[in-house]
Amino acid sequence: MQLLSTGWGTFLLGSVGRVNTFTFKYPFFRKFSSLPPAERERVLQGWASSPLPSIRQMFKALKSITAWAFYSKLNEHGENVAWKAIGYAGAAPEVRNRTEADFNQRRPLGDNHIDAKEAGVRLKSILANKGFSVVEEIDSFRAQSESLGYRKNEGDIHVECDVVIVGSGSGGGVMAAALAKQGFKVVVLEKGEYFAAQDVSSLEGPGMVNMLEKMGCLATDDGGVSLIAGKTVGGGTAINWCVSFKTPENVRNEWVNDHGLDMFSSERYDLALQAVWDRLSVQPDVDKHNLQNTVLQEGCKKLGLHYGTLQRNSPSDHYCGWCSYGCPTGKKQSTAQTWLVDAVDTGNAVVLSNCNAEHVFHDSSPYSKKDRKAQGVAATIGNGPNRIFIKANATVVSCGALMTPVLLLRSGFTNPNIGKYLRLHPASTTWGYFPEGTGPEGKAYEGGIMTVYSPVALRKPTEYGGLLETGVFHPAVFAAFHPWRSGADGKERLLRHGRTSHITIVTRDKGFGTVKIDKERDAVFNYSISAYDEESLLAGMVQSLRVFIAAGAVEVGTHQLDGERFNVEGASTSDIEAYLARVKRRGAKESSIQMASAHQLGSCRMGTSPATSAVDPKGEMWEAEGLFVGDGSVLPTSSGVNPMVTIQSIAYCTADSVVQYLRKYQV
Numbered sequence: 001m002q003l004l005s006t007g008w009g010t011f012l013l014g015s016v017g018r019v020n021t022f023t024f025k026y027p028f029f030r031k032f033s034s035l036p037p038a039e040r041e042r043v044l045q046g047w048a049s050s051p052l053p054s055i056r057q058m059f060k061a062l063k064s065i066t067a068w069a070f071y072s073k074l075n076e077h078g079e080n081v082a083w084k085a086i087g088y089a090g091a092a093p094e095v096r097n098r099t100e101a102d103f104n105q106r107r108p109l110g111d112n113h114i115d116a117k118e119a120g121v122r123l124k125s126i127l128a129n130k131g132f133s134v135v136e137e138i139d140s141f142r143a144q145s146e147s148l149g150y151r152k153n154e155g156d157i158h159v160e161c162d163v164v165i166v167g168s169g170s171g172g173g174v175m176a177a178a179l180a181k182q183g184f185k186v187v188v189l190e191k192g193e194y195f196a197a198q199d200v201s202s203l204e205g206p207g208m209v210n211m212l213e214k215m216g217c218l219a220t221d222d223g224g225v226s227l228i229a230g231k232t233v234g235g236g237t238a239i240n241w242c243v244s245f246k247t248p249e250n251v252r253n254e255w256v257n258d259h260g261l262d263m264f265s266s267e268r269y270d271l272a273l274q275a276v277w278d279r280l281s282v283q284p285d286v287d288k289h290n291l292q293n294t295v296l297q298e299g300c301k302k303l304g305l306h307y308g309t310l311q312r313n314s315p316s317d318h319y320c321g322w323c324s325y326g327c328p329t330g331k332k333q334s335t336a337q338t339w340l341v342d343a344v345d346t347g348n349a350v351v352l353s354n355c356n357a358e359h360v361f362h363d364s365s366p367y368s369k370k371d372r373k374a375q376g377v378a379a380t381i382g383n384g385p386n387r388i389f390i391k392a393n394a395t396v397v398s399c400g401a402l403m404t405p406v407l408l409l410r411s412g413f414t415n416p417n418i419g420k421y422l423r424l425h426p427a428s429t430t431w432g433y434f435p436e437g438t439g440p441e442g443k444a445y446e447g448g449i450m451t452v453y454s455p456v457a458l459r460k461p462t463e464y465g466g467l468l469e470t471g472v473f474h475p476a477v478f479a480a481f482h483p484w485r486s487g488a489d490g491k492e493r494l495l496r497h498g499r500t501s502h503i504t505i506v507t508r509d510k511g512f513g514t515v516k517i518d519k520e521r522d523a524v525f526n527y528s529i530s531a532y533d534e535e536s537l538l539a540g541m542v543q544s545l546r547v548f549i550a551a552g553a554v555e556v557g558t559h560q561l562d563g564e565r566f567n568v569e570g571a572s573t574s575d576i577e578a579y580l581a582r583v584k585r586r587g588a589k590e591s592s593i594q595m596a597s598a599h600q601l602g603s604c605r606m607g608t609s610p611a612t613s614a615v616d617p618k619g620e621m622w623e624a625e626g627l628f629v630g631d632g633s634v635l636p637t638s639s640g641v642n643p644m645v646t647i648q649s650i651a652y653c654t655a656d657s658v659v660q661y662l663r664k665y666q667v
Contacts, residue, residue, distance in 0.1 A: 169235020
């Protein structure tokens with residue numbers, strides 16, 4: 001950005017986009033803001049089509065951040081100046097119609113959720129009154145705390161309990177409930193905040209800032225893949241789209257045959273799947289498909305493609321298109337509505353929000369069968385400087401496949417499989433435009449977000465392939481992900497926002513990336529889509545475009561940076577095939593397409609040897625006794641379907657291992 005404020009910098013950056021901003025009139029080199037609008041657009045267009053991947057990535061980042069900021073910015077009335085022009089209502093109907101009585105209803109976690117930052121000095125007495133042992137200092141932590149440079153603060157808190165769980169999402173929530181029900185005292189730490197249904201704004205700006213990692217701006221190191229991960233009580237289950245798949249049989253067989261994990265062919269795992277299914281109230285019915293899902297269903301039907309209705313952890317009348325930012329009705333059965341409620345209702349568990357875990361304490365022990373033994377964790381309260389130190393007989397890390405390896409690496413664990421084998425289910429999206437009076441009724445962002453799916457027909461179901469599903473795009477995310485060719489083009493796309501239907505291709509990736517920390521101990525996520533997975537993604541894109549055309553879209557396109565909009569009306573079969581060939585030719589590399597991941601998996605995978613995995617079949621770290629991992633990072637490979645039920649089922653089994661460990665080693 002600084003370069004663009006100078007004439008020379010603008011000339012150089014224009015040149016890499018193959019645009020010449022030099023003029024023979026003084027001043028010969030003009031800064032970006034001095035260029036006429038048409039020339040500025042040419043510079044940006046040049047970046048989007050640059051032969052240099054780094055320049056295309058720069059364009060993606062600049063376009064996405066700028067567009068998102070403009071369409072998510074709120075005025076003093078809680079509205080955006082563009083919403084009226086594009087026909088967007090803003091908040092969900094349940095939020096717009098919310099009363100004071102609604103807001104004052106009891107929240108599901110009651111007073112067993114404690115905002116540690118807000119509680120301040122009262123936190124000690126609150127925890128003590130709930131039966132937790134609050135002590136002056138934990139002697140066994142002293143040496144490690146000093147080596148980490150932790151300074152003593154007057155507001156530091158020291159607690160002892162049976163189990164500390166870092167993370168409140170799919171894995172952490174399940175394990176909290178299972179362990180608390182067995183009578184163990186459990187502290188759940190969550191670095192985000194708690195939003196019950198009546199606290200949800202349903203707006204893109206506040207929702208992403210408050211409920212997503214890095215305010216929704218998390219990405220791989222080169223910016224190629226946007227990483228969507230929850231940072232709130234409930235984790236990813238608070239912001240996901242309800243889709244519930246049991247672990248596919250072919251995936252279970254692969255984990256047994258290729259990874260030696262017999263648990264996945266056992267009755268124990270069957271029972272875990274059913275327990276999760278029942279607690280989440282998963283059911284197969286949908287009262288009404290929305291615009292997008294009707295388009296997917298009808299297009300598949302006309303093409304003779306297999307399709308099905310998705311099972312969801314919400315009732316059949318859950319017609320909410322705003323669940324990306326928390327469910328304003330409370331009908332979605334996140335862990336904050338289910339497992340965490342079960343945990344705190346026992347009287348044995350508390351959920352502490354605004355607690356960011358920094359370090360897992362561990363030390364050698366003559367009584368340990370492994371090199372180390374976990375002792376507990378240290379977490380910063382809010383933005384610091386105060387910390388909470390928790391000594392526990394068992395420690396569970398459930399930060400998700402992005403952040404669990406980061407915490408373990410920062411804590412000094414060295415197994416080379418920590419952070420390896422990161423799978424992302426890389427996804428991209430295609431779109432079809434249905435003017436008012438054509439196609440199904442309604443707005444694309446209203447109604448159940450995902451209720452229909454179709455497998456990508458490229459490969460056999462037992463192979464690594466993909467799924468066609470729908471995804472919701474409210475204005476800011478729509479503008480951030482859709483291609484941009486000019487100011488006029490961008491505005492026209494937004495004017496069509498409500499009637500633009502989307503299909504997202506979710507790829508079961510065979511390739512993998514890594515999670516590491518740099519010299520400053522910051523997280524670094526590396527991922528490049530493999531040729532095999534790119535082929536799957538492209539096949540899904542082409543298939544989805546055919547679905548749109550069959551369903552009657554008048555215009556279709558992709559999220560490839562070129563931004564081509566194909567007019568279906570009047571197009572011949574050869575015209576359509578030529579367009580689809582252009583889509584395939586452009587490819588689906590991260591630098592040439594908007595790519596995202598909502599399912600991060602496998603970065604601390606389960607296995608039968610420390611040479612190939614980070615945790616053993618019980619979910620315990622190979623390096624440390626009493627340290628368990630309970631989240632998507634333990635999956636041996638990508639699941640190929642929305643992984644919530646699989647993650648929770650594995651965590652359910654791991655919780656049983658923790659119970660056995662505590663009963664055997666509890667002092």
